[in-house]
Amino acid sequence: MARITVGVSLKMYFGHRAAREWLAEVADIAARSEAVADGRVELFVAPGYLQLLPALEAVAGTRVRVAAQDASEHDAGAYTGEVSPAELAEIGVRMVELGHAERRRMYGETDTVVAAKTTAALRNGLTPVLCVGETERMPVGDALAVAAAQVSSAVAGAPAGRIVVAYEPVWAIGAPEPAPADHIRALTSGLRSAVAELPGRDGSAVIYGGSAGPGLLTELGDDVDGLFLGRFAHDPAALREVLAEASALAALRERVPA
Numbered sequence: 001m002a003r004i005t006v007g008v009s010l011k012m013y014f015g016h017r018a019a020r021e022w023l024a025e026v027a028d029i030a031a032r033s034e035a036v037a038d039g040r041v042e043l044f045v046a047p048g049y050l051q052l053l054p055a056l057e058a059v060a061g062t063r064v065r066v067a068a069q070d071a072s073e074h075d076a077g078a079y080t081g082e083v084s085p086a087e088l089a090e091i092g093v094r095m096v097e098l099g100h101a102e103r104r105r106m107y108g109e110t111d112t113v114v115a116a117k118t119t120a121a122l123r124n125g126l127t128p129v130l131c132v133g134e135t136e137r138m139p140v141g142d143a144l145a146v147a148a149a150q151v152s153s154a155v156a157g158a159p160a161g162r163i164v165v166a167y168e169p170v171w172a173i174g175a176p177e178p179a180p181a182d183h184i185r186a187l188t189s190g191l192r193s194a195v196a197e198l199p200g201r202d203g204s205a206v207i208y209g210g211s212a213g214p215g216l217l218t219e220l221g222d223d224v225d226g227l228f229l230g231r232f233a234h235d236p237a238a239l240r241e242v243l244a245e246a247s248a249l250a251a252l253r254e255r256v257p258a
């Protein structure tokens with residue numbers, strides 16, 4: 001199936017009530033989207049930890065997947081303040097964001113930590129949304145080398161399973177605009193080839209994040225498997241637009257054999 005993946009992280013932008021209201025609107029949008037309902041578009045939402053249970057409740061009966069924004073590398077034990085990937089899976093969370101630029105930069109997450117967390121996620125049946133990307137503007141070849149090395153280090157030694165690679169150039173996160181389309185295309189195409197060579201990663205996807213919003217998916221076309229949105233999906237109407245674009249792109253891919 002020519003699946004397009006669209007994810008949204010709320011980071012820590014919303015309080016509890018605002019998150020619940022947003023989730024209710026997203027659940028309604030998803031329920032009305034044929035492409036989400038039949039699986040041509042995979043939609044996942046990554047709210048804060050305290051918002052996970054209400055999120056699961058809100059999207060029950062739809063195909064929307066709930067993702068955590070991080071998870072421990074340990075399943076259980078004396079790890080104060082950590083959140084267990086085993087418990088996330090137990091409550092119905094399906095995906096987990098790992099190695100986001102903000103965690104790497106502000107919380108000291110190294111490639112080694114991201115690799116341990118990736119192993120733990122896959123061990124527990126969670127699909128890692130592996131965030132990778134260069135920290136500064138650089139030529140595409142150099143940027144690809146950085147991002148591809150982050151991917152291969154994260155999955156080395158991890159159990160087999162699908163991964164979603166979110167290519168997020170750090171300099172384009174929280175910016176007024178996404179990275180230039182040519183840069184994104186070069187990187188997502190290169191990462192697709194790199195992921196295709198990894199054993200045990202069938203069905204994996206490479207999506208783009210970093211100030212993404214309506215219009216970008218259509219501009220990128222076939223060179224990307226979807227988007228990872230932040231601020232520009234806080235307005236549910238913008239997410240509705242992106243899902244319509246994803247649905248059109250999925251339909252186009254079904255008509256044109258890969």
Ligand SMILES: O=C[C@H](O)COP(=O)(O)O
Nearest residue numbers: 009173174210211230231
């Ligand atoms: O998690 C999402 C990305 O970091 C993108 O966030 P942004 O679209 O607000 O730049």
